Amino acid sequence: MSVQRLVMPPLIGWLLIALDTSADDGRNAPLTIESALAQRLINPDLPQSEIEAYTESHILPMPEVTTVGEWETYAKKVREDVLKKVVFRGEAAKWRTLPTKVEWQGEIEGGPGYRIRKLRYEVVPGMWTAGLLYEPEKLSGKVPVVMNVNGHDRPDGMAADYKQMRCINQAKRGMIALNLEWLGMGQLATPGFNHYSMNQVNLCGTSGLAPFYLAMSRGLDILLQHENADPARVAVAGLSGGGWQTIFISSLDTRVTLCNPVAGYSSFKTRARYQSDLGDSEQTPCDLASVTDYAQLTAMLAPRPALLTNNAEDNCCFKAEHALPPLLEAAQPIYKLYNKPTNLRYHINNDPGTHNFLVDNRQQLYGMLEEFFLGNLDKNAAKEIASEDELKTKDQLHVKLPEGNLDFNSLALQLSDGLSHSQPAGAGELSAWQTQQRPKLHDIVKLKAFHTLAIQQSQRNSENLSASFWWLRFGGDWTVPAVELSVPGSKSKKLAIVVADDRGSSLTGETQHLLNDGYRVLAIDPFYFGESKITKHDFLYAILVSSLGDRPIGIQAGQLQAAAKWAREEFGCEHVKLVAAGPRTSLISLVAAASGDQFETLQLRGSLGSLRELLEQNKGMDKVPESLCFGLLEQFDIPELVLLAGPDRVQFVDASDRCRTELQSVMKAYPKLSTNLFAQPTRAAGASGDE
Numbered sequence: 001m002s003v004q005r006l007v008m009p010p011l012i013g014w015l016l017i018a019l020d021t022s023a024d025d026g027r028n029a030p031l032t033i034e035s036a037l038a039q040r041l042i043n044p045d046l047p048q049s050e051i052e053a054y055t056e057s058h059i060l061p062m063p064e065v066t067t068v069g070e071w072e073t074y075a076k077k078v079r080e081d082v083l084k085k086v087v088f089r090g091e092a093a094k095w096r097t098l099p100t101k102v103e104w105q106g107e108i109e110g111g112p113g114y115r116i117r118k119l120r121y122e123v124v125p126g127m128w129t130a131g132l133l134y135e136p137e138k139l140s141g142k143v144p145v146v147m148n149v150n151g152h153d154r155p156d157g158m159a160a161d162y163k164q165m166r167c168i169n170q171a172k173r174g175m176i177a178l179n180l181e182w183l184g185m186g187q188l189a190t191p192g193f194n195h196y197s198m199n200q201v202n203l204c205g206t207s208g209l210a211p212f213y214l215a216m217s218r219g220l221d222i223l224l225q226h227e228n229a230d231p232a233r234v235a236v237a238g239l240s241g242g243g244w245q246t247i248f249i250s251s252l253d254t255r256v257t258l259c260n261p262v263a264g265y266s267s268f269k270t271r272a273r274y275q276s277d278l279g280d281s282e283q284t285p286c287d288l289a290s291v292t293d294y295a296q297l298t299a300m301l302a303p304r305p306a307l308l309t310n311n312a313e314d315n316c317c318f319k320a321e322h323a324l325p326p327l328l329e330a331a332q333p334i335y336k337l338y339n340k341p342t343n344l345r346y347h348i349n350n351d352p353g354t355h356n357f358l359v360d361n362r363q364q365l366y367g368m369l370e371e372f373f374l375g376n377l378d379k380n381a382a383k384e385i386a387s388e389d390e391l392k393t394k395d396q397l398h399v400k401l402p403e404g405n406l407d408f409n410s411l412a413l414q415l416s417d418g419l420s421h422s423q424p425a426g427a428g429e430l431s432a433w434q435t436q437q438r439p440k441l442h443d444i445v446k447l448k449a450f451h452t453l454a455i456q457q458s459q460r461n462s463e464n465l466s467a468s469f470w471w472l473r474f475g476g477d478w479t480v481p482a483v484e485l486s487v488p489g490s491k492s493k494k495l496a497i498v499v500a501d502d503r504g505s506s507l508t509g510e511t512q513h514l515l516n517d518g519y520r521v522l523a524i525d526p527f528y529f530g531e532s533k534i535t536k537h538d539f540l541y542a543i544l545v546s547s548l549g550d551r552p553i554g555i556q557a558g559q560l561q562a563a564a565k566w567a568r569e570e571f572g573c574e575h576v577k578l579v580a581a582g583p584r585t586s587l588i589s590l591v592a593a594a595s596g597d598q599f600e601t602l603q604l605r606g607s608l609g610s611l612r613e614l615l616e617q618n619k620g621m622d623k624v625p626e627s628l629c630f631g632l633l634e635q636f637d638i639p640e641l642v643l644l645a646g647p648d649r650v651q652f653v654d655a656s657d658r659c660r661t662e663l664q665s666v667m668k669a670y671p672k673l674s675t676n677l678f679a680q681p682t683r684a685a686g687a688s689g690d691e
Contacts, residue, residue, distance in 0.1 A: 031462040033485060033515075034508045037523055040531060041457060041469050041481035047527075047534045051541045054477050056272035058548045060293050062330045068337050075300045079252050081291045087213045087252075090206030090634070091415060095124045095214060100221040105399060111390035113137055114171035118399045121222060123183075123215045126406040126414070130187055130399035131219065132158060132179040134171040142230035144175045144373040145223040149216065150182050151240030151264065157186015159394040166237070166362050168387045173369065176226055180219050182241060183211060183408075187399065192407030195280040196539075196620030200412035202286055203611065203627075204419065205634025208408060209285040216249040224255065233257060233373045237365050239357035240264050240316065243309075244283045250306070251297035258372055259301065260365045262309040262357050263316070266323035267295040267330075271544065276317045278540035281621050286630045290549030295330035302331065303338035305372045308346040309361050316355035320348045359384050409618045416612050416633060421640050427670055434644055437636075438595060441644060444631050446551045447595050448558030450474040452566040461488060465515075472524065472566065474559050481531045482524040482563070487515055495573040497563055497599075498523045499589060501582025501606075503530055510579060510605075520571060524563055526556040528626065529585065542625035552626035557592035564598040581605040587627055594636075594644035602650045605681070609659030611637050639666050648673040654681040 029035040065071045088096045105118040117133040136143070148167055153160045158181045170177035184193040191197075198208030216236075223229055235258040238246045243264015250259035268289050271277040278284070298308070308327060310320035324346060335344045347364045349356065367382035374381075406414070424433035441447070453473035460467045470482040486492070496519040500507045507523070514521050525532040534541050542552045564576045578599045580589035586607035593602040608614070611633040614624060621628055639662055642650050647670045652659055655678050667674045 031460050031465055031467060033465065033511050036460070036465070036467040036469075036483050036485060037503055037508060037511065039469065039483070041471065041483075042479055042531050044531075044535055046479055047532050048536060050478055051534050051545075052272050055541065055544050055548060056269055059267070059269040059272070059289060060291075060296070062293075062296060062299070065334075065337070071299075071302075071334055071337060078292045078296065078300065082252060082288065085291060086285055086288050087207055087209050089210075090204070090631075092124075092207045092210035092214075095210060098125070100218040100225075102218075102222055108392070108396060110134065110171070111168060111387060112172075114168070116392075116397075118397075119222070120399050120401055121218055123211050123218065124406075124411070126404075127211060127411060128401050128405050129183060129215055130158065130181040130401060131222070132167070132397060132399070133222075134167045134177040134179065136171055136174050136176070139176075139228045141228065142233075143228050144233035144235065144369065145226065145229045146170050146175055146177045146235040146237065146369070147216070147219050147223055148177060148179050149219075149236065149238035149242040149245040150180070150185065151238060151242040151244075152185065154185050154189040156394060157181050157189065159186060159392065159397045161391050162239075162357050162362070164391050165384070165387060166357070166365065168390055169362070169366060169385050170369070172385050172387070173366070173374070175369070175373070176223065176229060178219055178223050180215065181399075182245070183215060185241075186394075187401065188407070190407055191618060192409035194408070194618075194620050195282055196622045197408040197412075197618060198281050199286075199621040199628040200615050200619075201408055201415065202630040203614065203633045204412055204415040205631040206415055207285070208412075209282055211408070211411070212245070212282045213248070213252075216245055217253060220249070220253065220255055231255065235259065235369060235373070238262065238264065239361075240355065241280075241283070242357075243318070244279065247294065247297055247301075250304075251300040254304075256304070258305045258368060260307040260309060260368060262361055263311050263314055263318045263323075263355055265294050266318050267326040268293050268544070268547070269295075270322055270326055274319075274322055275537045275540070276319070277323065278537050278544060280540075281543055284540070284543045284547045286546045287549050289544070289547040295326055298327045299331040299334040301344070302334040303340035303343055305343045305368060306331075306345065307364060307368050308344075309349065309364060310346070311349045311353050311355060311361075313350075313353035314355050324348070409615065412615050413612075416615055419634055421635070421637055423640060423643060423665070423669070427673065430643065430646075430670070430673075434646075437640075437644055440635055441591070441595055441641075444551075444635060445554035445557060445591055445595070445629055446549065447554045447561075448475065448550070450478075450558050450562040451476075452562045454566055454570065464488070472559075472563060474562055478527055478532075478555070478559065480524055480526060480559055480563070482522055484520065484522050485511060485515065486520040490518070490520065492518045492520055493572060493574040494519045494577070495564075495567050495571060495575070496521050496577040496579050497560065497567065498579045498581075499526060499529070499560070499585040500580065501529070501584050507581060510581065514577075514579070519577065520573070522563065522567055524559075526559045526585075526588065528552060528556065539622045539625045543621055546630070551629050553588055553591055553629050553632075556588045556626060557595055560589060560592040561596055561598045575600045577601045577603065579603045579605075580607075583608050584624060584627060587611075590638070590641045590645060590650070593646075593649065594641045599645075600649065602645055603653060603679075604650070605653045607638070607652055607655070607659060609638055609656055609662035613658065637662070639663055642666055642677075643670075646673070647677060651676055651679050653679050
């Protein structure tokens with residue numbers, strides 16, 4: 001890691017973005033600790049620009065292939081890697097091998113020529129979902145089957161009228177249609193099934209994506225177990241989140257022979273630029289973008305018939321003009337390699353043109369089913385069969401689910417109950433244990449080792465306070481604002497780096513106390529906090545960063561370590577203390593301290609006592625995007641991180657009862673090293689120092 005100091009930035013373009021042009025930013029206010037910490041140093045748009053550039057630059061390109069054989073070798077490898085490295089990690093590897101358990105709950109009258117059978121099936125042990133099978137009354141021989149998946153329709157779920165209509169039309173065309181409830185929607189629209197809660201499963205070292213995938217895979221199992229199912233004619237179709245389900249299962253499971261994703265996905269590269277396309281946790285799962293991109297997944301549909309449907313004026317996401325071209329650009333050459341270019345179709349909906357799977361889009365699907373499954377090229381055959389008077393109410397379609405049905409939150413809590421953590425046998429084993437465990441922590445958080453470019457933006461002085469304002473440029477990707485405060489004339493070799501969930505009066509008071517105690521203070525806003533906070537769709541970009549193979553907490557911890565290394569060299573510091581206020585920055589700081597030796601001491605306010613608290617409070621990725629790091633709780637909890645950092649170096653200020661309880665084991669095992677583990681808050685005097 002190299003450290004540089006410049007008085008002028010090397011890139012004028014970056015300077016123009018970084019400079020903040022707002023007039024009222026505290027620069028003209030009297031110099032106090034409060035005004036210095038409140039001074040804006042970077043343009044509010046800079047973090048947004050940096051995250052867009054970073055994510056877009058890390059998207060995998062399409063491979064260059066010239067033969068079907070080369071492509072199939074690549075596609076096979078991608079399928080294997082996605083399933084092994086993304087979908088079936090941890091306990092999910094066991095779930096994958098379990099048979100599909102289905103329970104039928106009778107049938108209700110459908111309409112002329114078909115019936116509706118109710119069912120429920122187990123996705124993973126203890127988690128069930130509901131389904132409706134639309135079955136023609138007269139069946140003979142083998143017939144096409146269609147799995148209809150739905151998107152983010154929380155109120156109606158599988159009872160949505162537009163979904164019922166296409167299932168009815170499929171049944172009236174002699175097909176067996178399966179209408180599935182989606183996790184988190186309709187009957188499963190509960191807080192514990194919130195899609196951002198699936199990352200709680202990730203925290204425990206098991207893929208939260210697995211239940212989504214298994215819900216689809218087992219749906220195909222149910223269809224293909226039907227005695228009249230034709231395995232050569234298997235279709236999947238869905239809107240929005242259902243469009244995502246369609247591309248995901250169809251690209252990875254070759255049992256699907258025709259698919260129609262509707263306004264449900266785009267290339268990761270497109271998403272980096274168009275915030276409307278940033279997907280939820282399941283659509284942007286951890287590490288997927290490090291293996292493949294949705295452009296490649298689209299090409300992996302070849303040579304099977306596929307219809308990509310997007311809407312011209314989509315008011316939600318995946319608008320045709322930006323979402324569709326990159327997908328076709330990737331997939332069309334592969335279909336041509338197979339000499340099946342016409343098997344790949346697309347449709348741009350203009351009526352109504354908004355986010356929909358209404359009659360125009362449905363008729364495009366019917367046309368594909370008629371042509372490829374029934375051999376019927378008559379355009380009139382694609383017209384929707386009027387069936388509005390056959391739609392059922394939500395109550396009529398209700399499927400009884402088991403009591404105590406698991407959701408993402410309760411599944412994560414169950415998984416966490418089975419976790420155990422390694423700790424050294426005693427003080428004599430601590431050093432060797434740290435050496436052994438730190439590489440594991442580095443790998444889990446994907447710790448970043450940054451070189452630092454430090455740029456002093458400005459400096460101000462008063463009788464009682466000296467303030468310097470910095471840009472810390474980490475790795476050429478991230479610009480972090482830093483405020484350096486000291487007592488004029490001080491030659492102290494002690495430095496305190498201060499971070500907080502929310503800069504406020506408490507940080508002002510803490511800074512005053514540190515200055516009074518002889519410290520030089522460096523207050524910084526790491527990635528995602530304060531001035532470094534992304535202005536639009538912030539947590540969705542954090543999800544995308546995790547999908548790229550990085551972890552937000554690894555970036556943040558790396559920034560803290562790099563800042564400490566720079567400060568040692570810049571100020572000649574012999575002692576660097578890290579101070580954090582708030583549960584999120586406390587965890588980041590604890591990971592940073594546990595990952596190396598940059599900090600002599602660590603002081604935490606408002607820290608969690610256990611990562612399990614995130615599960616107990618049902619915190620989703622939208623609330624704590626860096627904290628739900630894949631596999632962190634599987635290997636380490638707060639006590640183990642304290643041991644990695646050194647129990648003689650960590651201090652919890654005004655700790656919660658939970659924190660004290662969880663750390664009893666550390667205090668008992670290392671009584672001589674943990675005498676200062678807990679401290680009462682110091683009530684500092686107010687800030688002072690008028691200019």
